[in-house]
Amino acid sequence: MTTENTTSDEPSGDHPTPTPESGPGAWGQFLRNLRNSPRLFRDSVIRHGRPTSDRAASQAVFGNFFLHILPTRIHFRSLKFRTTLGLGVITLVLFFLLTATGIALMVYYKPTTDQAYDSMKDIQYLVPTGRYMRNIHRWSAHGMVACVLLHMARAFYVGAYKHPREFNWVIGMLLFVLTLALSFTGYLLPWDQLAFWAVTIGSEIAQSPRELTDALGITSWFDPGGAMKHLLLGSNHVGQEALSRFYLLHVMVLPLIMTVLLAVHFWRIRKDGGLAASRESSVESPKPDTAGTSNAKSSPLDSGPSTLDPSKTYGLMAVVRGRTPAVDRVMADTVPTYPHALFPIAALSMLTLAVVLILGHRIDAPLAEMANPAVPENPAKAPWYFLGLQELVSYSALMGGVVIPAIVVIGLMFVPYLDREREDIGVWFGNRRGRRVCVASAIFATWIVISLLAFTINVGWLRDWFPRIPQMVITFVNPGTFLLAVFVAWSLGTLKYTNSTRMGALATFTCFIVAFVILTYFATVHRGPNWHFYWSQADWPVH
């Protein structure tokens, strides 16, 4: 049942042509229009009426600039919370929060070295709700990094990177790197001791290729490390140039790139047929994806090929149930986006907002003493998401800071091209075998990482036994590279043992995630001044 405007005596949007001889007619018309103008206005904004019918519901989504990235109908399996945990939505909401609070903060923040810290104090103590804005911004940032990691894990474990979604996985990895970059550039802006020294360390890691070029003796004419550090800082040390650069990156360049890539990310989700679900078939598509053509076989539930194929990428406006011959059982598995997807999305967004607001109210973002180049923090720790990296950097700056992260990121980007099995997409861990592989990899990774850490702390490493060993050897043979090699061996071994690239991929990713978590925890809790091992902060030497 469609509802049309029946309250006025004319169809909505129509105006009678004024005839020259209808003077009182025009006046009366004018008055009637004036009286109706609120309703007319409403109907000009919401053109489809109340979405009580499927058609109106579809129109509500399709006709709205902001919502039309969503399909008008959505498969009910995409709505299953346990599949996605809503992490993508949460991440996006956090990004919006960050943008909004970021803009608010930009009103008062001053990006010069002599004013930055004071402006932070002013925001905290003077500006009405300044404290909240800053806290929300900080907790949203931490939350976004965490959610991006979890979202990546979810996408991986569900197999959502598989064909045809390889490219989207790559875009997602780029977004991940961008998120970390945004967080890192923002970290410097308060210009306190925490910020200054964290970025100093970051810039020194950027310079770490010198480890190699120095050992080879070629630094004087080939110095990518120094070039990278200079590019980052605009100077030899962290100062006004670095602050200006990081500010520019943080408020304009990276958010712009992020927005564009996000748009591409969502576009690709639509074009690749929505969220990955096990209804996808296991055969690779023969042709590249073009709108309107079938690029995948129908689901096992299908009786055969159909024109109403669920992987088609244009939207249906309405489904007429019942007595036509074109009824397809698969389509019946979809529900209108409004309200079945929009309400959960709205609820999750509001929930995220509520959690962040509560955190922002209760827990203040830290602000240490003003940046002082003469007084290094000891230990000077990177933000938490980089601490696992910092632990690896403590073994070798080049390997831990540049090479291993690059290998991990690029390696992860490559996974969809190496694992093209199509079974069990859309289910966590795929199947029982997958679960076993993940558990085994987790146990293995835990054991090997903890053993390695215990070994390096109690026994030592190469330089403790061979003090004159060349640096190049340490660069290539250190706990970081050791872990990398072990994990690669384990993954390839799993691949061969289970005779499945998916299992190999699962093993790789699980090892990476477990190592990341353990190393991050370890560097957070058990590393103290001079990066020595301590059981807890209470044991640190006092001053």
Add this chain to the structure above:
Amino acid sequence: MTQKRLWRSKVLLLVASLVVLQCLIDAAFDEHSTEWRAHQEAYATALVEKPRSADTPAAEFPIELRQSYLKHLDLNRVDRCTTCHVGIDNPSFKDAEQPLTAHSGDLLVSHPPDRFGCTICHEGQGRATDKDAAHGNVPHWTKPLLTGDLTQAACAKCHHDNPIPGAPVLAQGRRLIRELGCTGCHQAGELQTEHAVGPRLDAIGSKVSRRWLNRWLQDPQATLPGAKMPHYGLTEVAANALAAWLMTFRDEEVDSHVDDEGDYDAGADVYREAQCIVCHITKLDYADNPVGGNIGPNLLQLGNKVSQSWLVSFFRNPHRFLPHTKMPRYHFSDKEALDLSQFTYEEWVDFDILDAEDAAPELPPDTPEQIALGQRLYDELGCAGCHELSGTKPAPKAPDLSFIGSAPLHQFSFGHANIRRSLPDFFYTKMRSPELLRPVFSPSPEGNLAETIWTHLRPESQFAGTMKLSDGPVSEQLGAILRATQQSGFLDASLSIPEGTAAAQADWLAAHLNGTSAFNPHRMPDFRLTQEEAKAITIALMSLTDDTVSSRRYEVPARERAVFNPRDDFGRLERNYRCLSCHSIRDSGDLLASDLTWEGSRVNQEWLYHYLNKPYSMRRTITLAMPIFHFPDEESRFMADYMSQVFVDTSIGADWYAHQDQADAERGQALFDEKGCIACHQMHGSGGDVGPSLTTQVPEFPHGTWVGDKLRGGWIYQWLKNPQALLPETIEPNLNLSDQEARDLTAFLLSVKNPEFQKTNKPEKTTN
């Protein structure tokens, strides 16, 4: 199924929205119900009852954030303290409760908040708007609020005077730093003393008794209460070694008097005339309270400390031994010096101590090792920071205090001390309880325990030549360390290592060694300061800051101070007799005796000459007066002449000299009776003794003079007109006399002359 899910998400949306709404309301509420708003509202309410003046009613008081924005005035700060402390410059809020209380004193008149802000004196976090953050009592703010007397430390940022007016505790602290000789080891910028504050030790072996020296080195304050020398915590062995070395410094001239004997009774007479009691404690009253002055040391145990031969040399010429002492060089003849030394040596001695020393076992003879150890101790403990002694190295340098008040907090090692991490707390604790801040050495569990302890001791000083531990079990090595440290005096000889594991034994040994100076060669000694003294020194240290203001609008340069130190004959005499030990001339000297700045305008030259020859007390009730130096006649003549011509201000009494013919002594006498001067000034035997006597009739001083003999007319006139202008601290009331009354009274007083004095003296020439 989907409906149920939809319904669930709608419920979740509702609940989450309500939570968000609540959070937003909370945020709005927080913004509205800030601490400062409540204070300002209380102030606005109180303002209605207490307007600034009776005529103007209280205007509408806007509730808003307030700040002193001082970035442009070179102070580079923004202070929001007045957001809560709204009543700070409203005098009618003197008795209000904090934070509405008005500022104490009238400092805000000269230091208005809109030009100075608040944090320049009070520190704290000016940009904050809630109490704890603003007072700096939050992590990551290293300059917490200074309250009360501590703010006096900030005066030095702009004021370069000494002393700074209105900062008495700061002045006390600076004075203590100079007196206690801190700058002997520490650099302290403008507080540097020119010479060592302790006595020169060159003749110490001939001067003191060995037993006394041992006692003194172990605990100076127990030997002499109020001693300036700090406590070094030396064990008996260490003190004995140091004393052994010090006793090798002898003086030939002193030793030559060893067998001389003087006359006790004659010495008593000399003592009485020398008036030692003016500067020294020399007796106890009926209740055993000490009696005497405190310019010089307490002499009641003199005989226990010094040798008589030294006293002989000392009385002849104190300045040879103590070039910077305040003690004058009396004109004792050799016999008088000898007699006086006999008297003082026998009179001022504590027999209980003597008996205890006799009963104690004989000290073993000093070995060369002990003497060598003593010398090493002298060098390392930094005795040279306070004492001069020929042939010794300068004291080891202690931390530079020149800008210690603005040193970054991380430079200070708080260790495990349970005190707030701030500069004032550190300084105060260092002064009062330095052992809390002493770095503690603990042997780490890995490695060779004994070796670790051994290498962390001070091998180059104590164990030179025995630097290596022998190989063997750890417990043996620990035992060797214990013996070595006992022999060198760091540890009590009665200790022995308890049974237990090597680690436990090492801990025990380390704990004991931590309690001495074994691990920390330059540990600061304990001055046994009172709380008040420690606080004053803290304030003085905080004032040594490089946080000065470079804007000339704020700087207050030092007042020019007149220092009396002439290079002429008078100066030579002053240095000999140390007049400035008691008298003040201009801004130099002491306030114990009268101010001599305008002595020439004050007194008649003849009187002055006779007085110098035979000083006497100005009041019946006080028997002490200037010591009788027995100046040679030409010296007293010269001094009277000099002072009468040089210490003159011609403007004093100019009006008297111009109009003295209009004065009437009879009217003056009537005024004298009417105004009741006799209540404080006795005359001819009757009257009060608050002020100086107007007629001295003391038999010992036959030349006792009366006011007309002593004072000059111009002075009397000026004095009567306004006593405080000539002597600010006098209690003589200003009677607001008219010029004529003052002239009459002056004429009367000038008529009060002792005919006997007039007979023996030439009439006074009125010089003008």
